Amino acid sequence: GFVRQALEAIRRECPQADPRVLADYVEINDPQWQSAIEGYIGGARFSIIVEGDFEAEAAQIVRSIPGGSRARVIQGQKAKKDADRIKLPSNSIIHLMDFEHATARYYLEASYGTVEQVEDTQALRMTRRGVTKDGLGSGAYSIYRCDLDDTELVFGLGARERALTAKRAELNALAEQANEAAFQLKQVQQLLDAINLLRHVSFADQMQAMLDVQYKMQQAEQALNNVDLSDFSHLEHEFEALKSKADDLDAQIKELDGELGRLQQQLNDSEKQCKQLSDLQEKTAEIADEKEEALRFIVSVWPDFDTEGRLAAADKEAEESPVDAIENHRKTISQELNSTAYEIERNIAEHNLNCQTMDAIVYTPDYRQEHSVAFFKTVCGLEREIERVYNRLKNNILVEKQDKLVSLRESFNNAFVTNLCHSIYQAINDGKRILEDLNKELAHHQFGADRETYWFDWEWVPEYKEYWQFFDELIKNPSIGDGATLFDADMSKSAERVRDSLMKMLLDEDEQKAMRELERISDYRNYRSYEIYKQPANKDPIALSQYGTGSGGQLETPAYIIRSAAITSAFRFNEGDTHLRVVLVDEAFSKMDETRSKEVINYLTESLGLQLLFIMPTSKSGPFMDLISNQFVFSKVPLSGGQKKGELQTRVLVDRQQCNQEKVKELWANHRRTIRHQAALDFMEEFA
Numbered sequence: 001g002f003v004r005q006a007l008e009a010i011r012r013e014c015p016q017a018d019p020r021v022l023a024d025y026v027e028i029n030d031p032q033w034q035s036a037i038e039g040y041i042g043g044a045r046f047s048i049i050v051e052g053d054f055e056a057e058a059a060q061i062v063r064s065i066p067g068g069s070r071a072r073v074i075q076g077q078k079a080k081k082d083a084d085r086i087k088l089p090s091n092s093i094i095h096l097m098d099f100e101h102a103t104a105r106y107y108l109e110a111s112y113g114t115v116e117q118v119e120d121t122q123a124l125r126m127t128r129r130g131v132t133k134d135g136l137g138s139g140a141y142s143i144y145r146c147d148l149d150d151t152e153l154v155f156g157l158g159a160r161e162r163a164l165t166a167k168r169a170e171l172n173a174l175a176e177q178a179n180e181a182a183f184q185l186k187q188v189q190q191l192l193d194a195i196n197l198l199r200h201v202s203f204a205d206q207m208q209a210m211l212d213v214q215y216k217m218q219q220a221e222q223a224l225n226n227v228d229l230s231d232f233s234h235l236e237h238e239f240e241a242l243k244s245k246a247d248d249l250d251a252q253i254k255e256l257d258g259e260l261g262r263l264q265q266q267l268n269d270s271e272k273q274c275k276q277l278s279d280l281q282e283k284t285a286e287i288a289d290e291k292e293e294a295l296r297f298i299v300s301v302w303p304d305f306d307t308e309g310r311l312a313a314a315d316k317e318a319e320e321s322p323v324d325a326i327e328n329h330r331k332t333i334s335q336e337l338n339s340t341a342y343e344i345e346r347n348i349a350e351h352n353l354n355c356q357t358m359d360a361i362v363y364t365p366d367y368r369q370e371h372s373v374a375f376f377k378t379v380c381g382l383e384r385e386i387e388r389v390y391n392r393l394k395n396n397i398l399v400e401k402q403d404k405l406v407s408l409r410e411s412f413n414n415a416f417v418t419n420l421c422h423s424i425y426q427a428i429n430d431g432k433r434i435l436e437d438l439n440k441e442l443a444h445h446q447f448g449a450d451r452e453t454y455w456f457d458w459e460w461v462p463e464y465k466e467y468w469q470f471f472d473e474l475i476k477n478p479s480i481g482d483g484a485t486l487f488d489a490d491m492s493k494s495a496e497r498v499r500d501s502l503m504k505m506l507l508d509e510d511e512q513k514a515m516r517e518l519e520r521i522s523d524y525r526n527y528r529s530y531e532i533y534k535q536p537a538n539k540d541p542i543a544l545s546q547y548g549t550g551s552g553g554q555l556e557t558p559a560y561i562i563r564s565a566a567i568t569s570a571f572r573f574n575e576g577d578t579h580l581r582v583v584l585v586d587e588a589f590s591k592m593d594e595t596r597s598k599e600v601i602n603y604l605t606e607s608l609g610l611q612l613l614f615i616m617p618t619s620k621s622g623p624f625m626d627l628i629s630n631q632f633v634f635s636k637v638p639l640s641g642g643q644k645k646g647e648l649q650t651r652v653l654v655d656r657q658q659c660n661q662e663k664v665k666e667l668w669a670n671h672r673r674t675i676r677h678q679a680a681l682d683f684m685e686e687f688a
Helices: 002-013 031-046 052-063 076-085 102-112 121-125 157-196 203-225 232-301 307-320 323-354 373-400 402-442 462-476 493-506 511-522 552-571 594-607 661-685
Strands: 026-028 097-099 136-139 142-145 453-460 528-535 582-585 611-614 630-638 650-658
Touching (some): 031 136, 157 232, 232 373, 402 453, 402 511, 594 611
Antiparallel strands (some): 136 142, 453 528
C-alpha cells in the first residue's frame, strides 16, 4: 500500500520521472529457488526505479508524504558504478535471474550479487551470505528462515501465476464465508421486511362511532317506552323527529361503510405495491452487488484500477443523473469500447509489420465474447506486453544509443548556431548595409523643379525583432562554441523562449510546414518593414505608401529615381574608371506627362551620364525627337504574293535613323510658334 501511494505521488508531482517497481523487471528462472530468493531479498523487491536525473526529486516526494512512507527509491547511477566493480561468484543467485531493465540488474548485482546458492545447512554454516532451496539464509553472521508463501511471490510471470493460484484459493475460501454471511443477511432482511409490513389500522374509530349510534338508539327506545301516550299528538311529532333522525343516522352508517370499503381497498393496494417494491429492491440490490463484485474483480486483473474511486463516482452519478441519461451514456461507452477494440487490433497489426521479429506481439481477440472477463484479460495482457516492449526499447536500446544521441545533439547545435544563426545574422546586416549605401547614393540625387530627394527608411517587425535579438545574443555569447551548447548556455528568458519556439517550428512532424517556416525565418527581408520617403526642398517628407493623391506619373517618377540610384550603386560608378553605363527601358514613361518625362530623360543622361535606350510606340515618340540622337523604327509587314518562308507569314523591317538634333530642335521651335500663332488667331476670332 505505501509503495502504491509513493508511486501515485511521484506520477502526480513528477510524471517525467516514470516511476516503476523493481519486481516488474525481474524473473527467477528456477521455480525451486523462487520462494527462498524472494524471501532473502524481502521488501527490497518493491523498491522504486525512476529516471536517473529525478532520483533526488522522487526521494523528496516520498519524504513529504503525510504520515511518513517506507518506500525506497533506487540509486540507479550509484548502483551501476558499484556493480561494475563487483566480481560475481560462479554460484551467485544473480545467475538465476533474468532482467528487463538495466537499472534493476545494476541494483540487484550491487546489493545481492555476493549471495551464493548453498546446497544444505552444513555448507551454509561457513557461508558469509548464502541461501538454500528450503528457505534458510545467512548474513551478518546469522542463519535465519527467509522463505515466503506462494501468495507473496512477485518475481516473474511464473511466480505471479503461483501467487495468483494461491490468492484464488484464498479468495474461494473467503467467498464461501461471504456466501454464508450473505445467506444469513438475507434471512434477517426477510424478517425485517415482514415486520415492516405490519401497519396500524383505523377500525377502532369507526367501531366506536357505531357503538355510540347503537347507544343512542337504545336511549331513544328507552325514552320511547317512557313516553306518556295520553298526549298522542305530542308523541306523533316526537316520533316523526326521531324517525327523521334515525334515517339520517342510517345514511351516515351507509356512508361510513362505503368509506370503510374504500379505505380497505386502498390498504390492500398499498400492501401489494409495497410488496412489489420490496421484491424489486431486493432484486436490484442483488444486481448491484453482482456488478460491484465484477468491478472489484478488475483489481485482480489490473491492480492500478481505483475501485473505490469509481464506485464513489458511480454513486454520485446515480444520484444526480436520470435513468435515461445513464442508459444513453452506457450505450455510448459500449460503442466507444467496440471502436477502441478494433483500433487496437489495427495498431498491433501495423506494429508487427514494422517491428523486429523479437518485438512482435501476438494478439488474437475473440470478438464472440466481446467485453467479457476473458476479453478484458486479453487486453490487459496486451497492455503489459506493449509496456514490456516499450521498456526494453527505452531502457536497453536507447541507453546504448545515448552517446550517439549526445553526438547528434551537439552536431545539431553546431549546425544551428554556425550555419543557420550566423547566416541569418549576416544576411540581416548585409540587407541593412545595402539600404544604407542606397541612402548615401540617393542623398546626391535631386530631381525636378521642386528639387525632390528620396531615401529609404525601415523599422523592425515585432515577431522578427525577437528573432534578431535571439541571434544577436547567440552570436555575442562567448560560452557557445567553447564547450557550452545551445541548450545549456547561460541565456536570457526571452532568448530561451525564442529558442524553444524555433526548435518546435523546425522539428515539426510536417516536413513541408517546417521547410516553409525555415524559409520564412531565413529571409532577411521579412525582418523589417520598409518605406520610401519623398522630400521636396524646404518641405516635410512624404511617405509614398500614404501618397494616395499622387497620380500614376507622380508615383512613376520616384521609381525611376530609386532604380537609377540602385543601378549607380550596383555598377559602383564611384569606384574605378571603367563602367557599363547603358540603361534599357521598355514601355518608357507610359504614365508621365511630356514635361516630367523629359526631366527624367535629362536626369538619366545628363546628371548620371547614362546611355539611355527607351522603347515606345511611334505615335508617342514625337515629343522626344529633339532629345534623341538615334532612332530605330521596326515595322512588321506581310510577305508579298502570299508566299510563306517556312512557318513565317510576315517580315520585320528595321530602319535606322541618325537624327540631327540641332535641326530637329529648330523644326520643333518653328512648329511651336506656328501653333501658338494659330491659337492666338482663333482666340481673337471669337471677339470679331
